[in-house]
Amino acid sequence: MIFSHIKKEQTKTIAWASGTTTELMIYPSNGDFLTRDFLFRISTATVEAEETTFSDFSGLTRILMPLEGSLTLSHKGHYSKEMHPFDQDSFDGGWSTKSRGKVRDFNVMFKAPATAKLEAFEIFEYQKIERFVKSQYLVFYVENGCFECEKVQLKQGDLFVVENAINEKLELVCLEQGNILLIEVRIS
Numbered sequence: 001m002i003f004s005h006i007k008k009e010q011t012k013t014i015a016w017a018s019g020t021t022t023e024l025m026i027y028p029s030n031g032d033f034l035t036r037d038f039l040f041r042i043s044t045a046t047v048e049a050e051e052t053t054f055s056d057f058s059g060l061t062r063i064l065m066p067l068e069g070s071l072t073l074s075h076k077g078h079y080s081k082e083m084h085p086f087d088q089d090s091f092d093g094g095w096s097t098k099s100r101g102k103v104r105d106f107n108v109m110f111k112a113p114a115t116a117k118l119e120a121f122e123i124f125e126y127q128k129i130e131r132f133v134k135s136q137y138l139v140f141y142v143e144n145g146c147f148e149c150e151k152v153q154l155k156q157g158d159l160f161v162v163e164n165a166i167n168e169k170l171e172l173v174c175l176e177q178g179n180i181l182l183i184e185v186r187i188s
Contacts, residue, residue, distance in 0.1 A: 001165035003150055008157030019046035024159050025139065027114075027185075036060070040110035040185050042139060042159070047071070047103050057093025063108040063118045064089050065181070067143055071101030086120040086179070106141065106181060113188040120181050123147070123174040131172070133165040137185040145178010 006024065013022040023033065024042045031038030036059065044067070064073070065088040073089055074080040076096040081089050091097065093109065110116045123129065123145065131138070140149060140160040147154045149172045154160050156178075162170060172180070 001168055002163040003152065004159075004161040004163070005152050005154070006159040006161065008155070011157075016045070018049040018052045020048075021045040024141065025161065027137070039114040039187065040108065040116060040137075042141070042183060043107045043109075045105055045107060047099060047101070047105065050100065050102065052099045054097040054099065057109060060093035060109045060111045061116075062091055062093045063116060064091075065106045065118060065120065066103045067106055069101060069103035071099045071103045071105075074098045074100070088118055088120075106143075108183055110185065115186050115188070117184045118181060120179060122179050123172075123177065125174055125177050127174045129172045129174075131170050131182070133162060133168050133170060135184040135186040136164065136166070137183075137187075138162040138165065138170070139183040139185070140172065141181040141183070143179040143181060145174065145180070146176035147178070147180060148173045148175055 011022050011024055013020050022044045026038050026041045033041060066083050066085050070084045072080060072082045075091055078095060108116050108118055142154045142156055142158045144156050149160050
């Protein structure tokens with residue numbers, strides 16, 4: 001089992017056409033977002049324009065979850081969906097997608113042979129969550145609050161990555177009430 005603690009201060013935020021994006025993790029670690037040379041990427045972003053047209057990410061699946069604010073996603077020829085904090089939508093990155101609303105959101109992008117699943121939890125002080133690892137990567141993102149996993153204290157904006165721990169049990173302890181996101185990534 002391999003653990004990585006990525007502190008908020010270690011991440012890099014860059015501007016994009018309608019706001020900012022912060023890459024939290026990319027796999028493989030030498031992957032390149034601009035050339036789409038990666039299997040999966042985890043990031044946060046701000047959308048500061050009232051209306052936005054999404055970039056074409058053909059060949060990738062996207063999971064988007066607002067963390068602050070609300071938005072409406074419109075996938076041309078498919079469906080529209082109104083989203084509020086901690087709602088999520090999974091869609092083909094090649095779809096013609098527009099959004100309406102200013103938000104701060106969480107993003108997971110992946111392509112075959114990777115698959116990903118995203119869950120959000122509100123955890124109360126002293127509550128514990130036990131999780132049996134069922135995938136190659138289990139990633140915790142602290143939206144707010146304070147938590148401990150494997151004797152590592154995790155604060156707002158931190159990422160805790162667990163690799164190669166299939167069938168092992170992890171315990172997450174809440175030190176201060178908050179919200180945590182759990183990303184499971186499998187690579188076939």
